[in-house]
Amino acid sequence: MILPQKNLLAEEASPYLRQHAQNPVYWRAWSQAALDEASTLDRPILLSVGYAACHWCHVMAHESFENDEIAGVMNRFFVNIKVDREERPDIDQIYMASLSAMGEQGGWPLTMFLTPDGKPFWGGTYFPPRSRYGRPGFVQVLEAVEKAWREKRDSLNQSAGGLITHVASRLSATQPKALLDRQTLPRLADGIESMIDWNEGGLKGAPKFPNAPFMTALWLSWLQNGTAAHRDSVLLSLRKMLAGGIYDHVGGGLCRYSTDAYWTVPHFEKMLYDNAQLLRMANWAYAATHDELFRLRIEETIGWLLREMRIENGAFASSLDADSDGEEGLFYTWSQDQLADALQSDLPALAIYYDLAAPSNWEGKPILRQTDEQRHREVANYPIVAGLKAKLLADRATRVRPGRDDKVLADWNGLVITALAECGRSLARNDWIDLAAQAFAGILAAAENGRLPHSILGDRKLFPALSSDYGAMITAATALFEATGDAHYLGVARNLAEQLDQWHADPDRTGYFLSASDSSDVPIRIRGDADEAIASATGQVVEAVIRLSTITGDIALHEKALTVAEHAQGRAGQQTYGQVGIVNSCALALEPLKLLIVEDPTQASLVAVANRNPDPRRMDIAVPFGGTAPSLPGDVVPPTDKPGAYLCMAQSCLPPVSDPDALEQLLRTKTA
Structure with missing residues (x-):
């Protein structure tokens, strides 16, 4: 299959891709059709990965991708694929890891050269149009890669095969589980x-x-x-x-x-x-x-x-x-x-x-x-x-x-929703909690057939979601439950957790892959263990499932969360500082805290104390007088006819307190 010999980015949902729609480069978005075209033409792929706010991405675009001469070289020798790393982090992480395995410093724009079946054989980041900064010029690079492809193809294919196998072993493999250790x-x-x-x-x-x-x-x-x-x-x-x-x-x-x-x-x-x-x-x-x-x-x-x-x-x-x-x-x-x-x-x-x-x-x-x-x-x-x-x-x-x-990413919005809900609780700003609830509803409204999209831009949506989307949105749902007491959010969180299991769980049910099982255009299904500016997808998922199991008291869900955490910790043990998000979430799994408060909502002095003492390890539940209190560890059901605050860690609870000052002291003691 050969796609039209023109730039095909104008109809893409990503604003970053559309920024390049007028380039003289014959850009394609990442797709199976683009990979098939490379195989049909027997050409290598030039993969360029960036994002809309990236300064050096703009520089390289102006210098090279808007240049008719350079675009002509690209169009003659390569199938050119442009990727928005925020839209397709599953693709970005594979090729960024490949560049690192080559011994090169990563960054964006990421410029990689692939075999027609998507295996990387060489790459870099920003290239100036002509040689400067001690870096080869982009035209020089293009011509050298094309010459190597013609003259040393067998060698390039062999090295590309070895490299992708190495990357797969790093990003997709299973390691023995590690016992969660309080000293980690x-x-x-x-x-x-x-x-x-x-x-x-x-x-x-x-x-x-x-x-x-x-x-x-x-x-x-x-x-x-x-x-x-x-x-x-x-x-x-x-x-x-x-x-x-x-x-x-x-x-x-x-x-x-x-x-x-x-x-x-x-x-x-x-x-x-x-x-x-x-x-x-x-x-x-x-x-x-x-x-x-x-x-x-x-x-x-x-x-x-x-x-x-x-x-x-x-x-x-x-x-x-x-x-x-x-x-x-x-x-x-x-x-x-x-x-x-x-x-x-x-x-x-x-x-x-x-x-x-x-x-x-x-x-x-x-x-x-x-x-x-x-x-x-x-x-x-x-x-x-x-x-x-x-x-x-x-x-x-x-x-x-x-x-x-303007694209709306489900996982990033999940992070904001959680932050707004928590800040709204702490600073008594119900308007911020309302903002969080409206954003949450906006993301859910874009779901189709019960599944979240990863990206939304107007009527255009990118399916399927990533595991990070489910992790961030489950955490957002539990944060909104804490802020509002509305059990609807727990029902949504459970549904999202079921979707996560259905589409992202590995065969042994010991963890999750970043991409869904029906994502047909990923060369490798990676786990998403590595942190970037935010905690890894795995770290977010472990935190989400721990929070949900803690707040619901679901023992089976908690056991599942511990299993996932132990296997994630086993993989994180192979890294020093690249998977801190996993270590953080495993610390939450090891010692989750739960605070249940029974109180008259019109005189919520205990709830006010909890709100102004946020603790990322703790999940809070407020029950009004006469309401139905969930069971605490040991199947203890608190009475709901008198005020009381019950702080529990794992499978044990402290004696209840009813005095706000005593609760303040108790919560601050747990933070020192």
Whole structure:
């Protein structure tokens, strides 16, 4: 089968793919038809993987894919396939692992050369159009690969076969299960702590990423063992991030990462998943410290989500570009003159709270950031600062906006829904819980035949969902149940868990694959064990099933969750820091906490205590007077005619408490 010899991306659902629809390259989306075309033409495949907010993806597109001469070489020698890594993480992870196995540094854009049947034989990331930066030019690369394909095909096929076998053994294989060990998490957290930059937070050196799986491991280790250094490293990192240039002080929200060691100059793309994880961690930090910085940044970031990221069905778009009007950071940076025009007589006040930073290696306009002293001043005088920010935001609204990737990803939205529900509980913001419920309903409304899509863009949907979609949405459902008490969400969570089992379980029922069993175009069904900026699909699934089994008290489900966790831990033992999400979720599996509160809803003082003391290990159930209380471990059914809070770990419960102060002390004792 030979597809039309033209660019075929115009009708794709992915905004990233459609960004390339006018390229002179004969792009195809990843599909069995594109693979069949390569076999029919007996040509190698040029695979290019990126995402809409990726700065260097845009650079390579402008330099090479929009160039008629380079496109002509690509069209003559290759079948060219373009992949949105957010839409097809199952494809991206296979070929990123292949590049790593070649000894090359990964990143995006990912540029891989494949045999017609999809086996990788060479690759890289960004290539300039002509040789520079010590890198070969893209035309030079294309011609060299084509020559090797003509003259050394047998050798390339042999090496490609060996490489894909190696990658399959890494990403799909089964390892013996490992007993869950209480010391695994603190040992890992000790290792992470040794890499912390105790001056600036985050890991030592540059670039600096938020690295939520690492920060979560440190926080869980503190909760489990009371290791103050693990808690303090997270608090330091969050404070430095939230005062740095990586945070959008005018509009709210966190950028993807900082290019320097001081959180000053970000790549300005804003990703939904980074901000979902920021909200959760800032919520934990606020509960532990009562530092108003965390509450303010939660409010600002949710304000940004509502203002700039929410779409028609109540769910949230994926990302904002780093670039606008062809320049990175143009939307977010300020010259002194621009600040003066926006603030007028208020300009001197801004210097009390913010610096303009322009490091020597930064070619753009200066970036707003704070010193520690300025951060404290802002928190103490926030109404004044909020007025300054409002003026800057109104002025900035007149600029050319960065592009928005409007596709709705089920897994990323699940992360945001959980964060909104948890923050809404902690800060008594029912409107945030309503936002979470509306986003959840928007995702479910897109299901067909009982199955979730992975991606939604208007009427276009990408089926089937990934295991990460089910994991994130099960967790979101349980978070909404905790926030609302509506048992409907538990029913949905159970249904999603059944779908996960039906379509993603491995033959031995010891774990799950990332892709569904009827995904016909994946060269390898991988497990999805490796973390990226978020916890791995496996980590998310283990957490989800543990949460569901804990809140329902379903013993069979709990046993299944433990089996999956033990086998995941066995695989994670082969990695040092690449599968932290699995270790984190296994720690939850080892010591799940359950808090059942019986109380008059009109005088919910015990529930208020639980809400303002969030603990990622704990699941909360509120039962009104006269309601039906679920059984606790040991088949104990609490009375529902008097107030009481029952805190249980695994198969044992502490004596009930009815005094709010006593419950506060009990919950805080479990976090130190």
